[in-house]
Amino acid sequence: MLDEELLSTHQQELRRGTVVLACLLILRKPNYGYALLDLLERSGFAVDANTLYPLLRRLEKQGLLTSDWNTDESRPRKFYRTSDLGAELAGTLSRDWDELHAAFHTLKDGS
Amino acid sequence: MTTTALTDRYIEATLRRVPSRQRPDIERELRTSIADAVDDRLEAGAEPAEAEVAVLTDLGDPARLAAGYADRPLQLIGPALFLDYTRLLSALLVTVVPAVAAVVGLLRAVDGASASTVAGDAVGAALTAGLHVAFWTTLVFAVIERVPSPKLPTRQWTPAALPEPVGRRTRYAELTAETVAMVLFTSLILLSPVLPFERDAAGDPIQALDPWLWDTGLIYVFVGLLVASLAFAFAKYYARPSVPFAIGRAAADIATGLTLLWFAANDHILNPAFVEAAGWSSGTPKWINGIVVAVCIGSLLSAVVTALRDYRQR
Numbered sequence: 001m002l003d004e005e006l007l008s009t010h011q012q013e014l015r016r017g018t019v020v021l022a023c024l025l026i027l028r029k030p031n032y033g034y035a036l037l038d039l040l041e042r043s044g045f046a047v048d049a050n051t052l053y054p055l056l057r058r059l060e061k062q063g064l065l066t067s068d069w070n071t072d073e074s075r076p077r078k079f080y081r082t083s084d085l086g087a088e089l090a091g092t093l094s095r096d097w098d099e100l101h102a103a104f105h106t107l108k109d110g111s
Numbered sequence: 112m113t114t115t116a117l118t119d120r121y122i123e124a125t126l127r128r129v130p131s132r133q134r135p136d137i138e139r140e141l142r143t144s145i146a147d148a149v150d151d152r153l154e155a156g157a158e159p160a161e162a163e164v165a166v167l168t169d170l171g172d173p174a175r176l177a178a179g180y181a182d183r184p185l186q187l188i189g190p191a192l193f194l195d196y197t198r199l200l201s202a203l204l205v206t207v208v209p210a211v212a213a214v215v216g217l218l219r220a221v222d223g224a225s226a227s228t229v230a231g232d233a234v235g236a237a238l239t240a241g242l243h244v245a246f247w248t249t250l251v252f253a254v255i256e257r258v259p260s261p262k263l264p265t266r267q268w269t270p271a272a273l274p275e276p277v278g279r280r281t282r283y284a285e286l287t288a289e290t291v292a293m294v295l296f297t298s299l300i301l302l303s304p305v306l307p308f309e310r311d312a313a314g315d316p317i318q319a320l321d322p323w324l325w326d327t328g329l330i331y332v333f334v335g336l337l338v339a340s341l342a343f344a345f346a347k348y349y350a351r352p353s354v355p356f357a358i359g360r361a362a363a364d365i366a367t368g369l370t371l372l373w374f375a376a377n378d379h380i381l382n383p384a385f386v387e388a389a390g391w392s393s394g395t396p397k398w399i400n401g402i403v404v405a406v407c408i409g410s411l412l413s414a415v416v417t418a419l420r421d422y423r424q425r
Contacts, residue, residue, distance in 0.1 A: 033140060034147035052172045053144060054179030057137075075143045078136075 001015045019055065021097065024090035027065060030081040056080055064089055112269055118145055121167050137180055145170070161346045175420030192349070195283075196252045202287050203244045203346035207294055222307060244294070251342070255349050286348050293341045309388040317388050323381045329370075336367040357418060364414035368407045375403040 019067060022045045033053055040047055059065045064086035070077045082090065122141055126134045143165055152162035178185050184257040188196050216233035224232070299306075304325065307316040333338060344358035350356060374380055380403055381396045 009167060022369045024205070032143070038151075043169055049144065049148070049169060050169070050176045051178060054176070054182075057133075057180060064347050069139075075146060084324045 005043060008105065015045075018097075019045055020051070020059065021090060023052075023056070023095045024082050024086045024093070027080050027082045028087065028090075030068070031079040031080040032070075032079050036080070059086065115163060117167065118142070121145075121170070121173055124173035125177045125180070128174060129180045129321075133180065145262075168408065184307075186256070187249070188256050192252055192256055195349075196248070198283075199287060200245065200248045200292070203248060203290065203294070204241060206291050207244050208237050208241045211240040211293065211298070217309065228338055251345060255345065260349060264391055282348060286344055289344055290341060291336055297337055300330065302335060309385055311384075311388070317385045318382055319385045321374075321382050324380050325373070333367070333374075335372050336363060336370060339363040340367055361414055361418035365411060368414065370413040372404060372407040372411075375400040 010031075010084070019040065022040055022043065023036065026039055026043070031039065033056060036056075037052055038051055039049065040052070056065065060067055064083055066082045066083045067078050067080050075091050122138055122145075125141065126138055128139060145163075147167040149159075149162045151237070152165060169422070176184065177183075212233040215236035219229040219232050298348050300320070303320050304318040304322075304388060305316055306319070309317045311317050320330075322407060324333075333406065340363040341361050346356055347360060365413065375398065378400060380400055383396075386393075387398055
């Protein structure tokens with residue numbers, strides 16, 4: 001039986017970085033932190049709030065996301081949106097992912 | 112819902128640890144995020160107080176969250192530096208500690224102290240030296256770990272980026288030698304007022320270096336410049352080459368040389384009382400000043416040449 005801790009360590013390793021790609025893809029439509037957290041979870045990318053919020057700022061600093069404050073509603077919300085550079089990165093990363101997917105299939109079929 | 116004291120405290124604890132220019136923006140966003148999360152739990156039927164506690168518990172330690180915002184490492188010395196750190200630390204410990212113990216033991220023995228005093232003082236000095244070496248080395252590496260270096264996530268790694276093994280090892284040996292020499296030289300300077308090479312009528316040691324250096328505090332400026340030069344040597348080894356670093360390194364080296372040159376030119380190297388007690392001729396200080404001036408000019412030239420070479424290699 002697979003040890004729970006061992007499993008979660010390896011899962012974490014495997015999933016690290018997929019959140020960035022997921023964010024860049026989701027944020028092609030502007031959205032704010034908490035809603036994004038919810039969307040990610042529903043799309044199957046479980047991520048902690050305390051990882052996601054700093055990550056969004058880091059991606060913004062790297063020029064992969066842009067942001068705008070929306071103060072129309074009762075609460076001011078910072079809306080993030082994937083920049084051209086971010087879209088370019090997302091495209092590259094997606095192709096990477098697809099190639100990995102294909103490579104895994106080849107491995108599994110070969111055995 | 113309105114934010115309560117608990118949320119305020121959480122936000123305050125987070126903001127305290129992030130750079131002040133980011134604070135207003137992070138505060139607005141974090142407040143909304145917490146309020147949104149609490150609302151979600153209220154809609155699901157939770158008690159207001161419970162909901163808030165649950166949301167803050169999910170967010171976790173504010174120090175960790177703040178480290179994420181500030182992009183600060185949650186480790187003293189990371190894996191990239193750890194091996195160099197342990198290597199340098201052990202190299203320093205096995206060279207400096209026995210050297211200090213030997214020098215102190217020798218001085219006590221020359222003083223005619225008993226064997227137990229000699230051994231006791233040598234061990235004490237070795238322990239103190241070991242603590243200093245460990246502390247300062249760790250501090251320098253912890254600072255390097257926190258010096259921001261440009262992050263380029265899309266850059267591809269190629270084998271061309273591999274460090275030159277031989278060149279790097281040579282430079283590492285140079286760095287180690289420079290550090291050892293610096294530590295010994297600085298300790299000698301700072302210890303010189305208490306080193307009993309010559310004694311006055313009351314039996315107190317006469318210091319070899321001019322007391323003027325201590326009275327004016329300039330000796331600490333000089334030691335500070337030495338430390339700065341060493342810091343730049345470390346920066347050159349670990350950080351990516353950049354113009355500000357090269358300028359800083361050249362400036363520190365040149366300032367060190369000029370300061371020493373100025374001391375020598377104004378006859379502020381040796382203590383006249385020490386020269387007299389040692390029975391040296393009056394010409395000796397002139398010779399020593401002359402040698403120091405020559406060495407300074409040499410090191411100034413080498414600093415300029417190094418700076419020009421670094422500039423050309425960019």
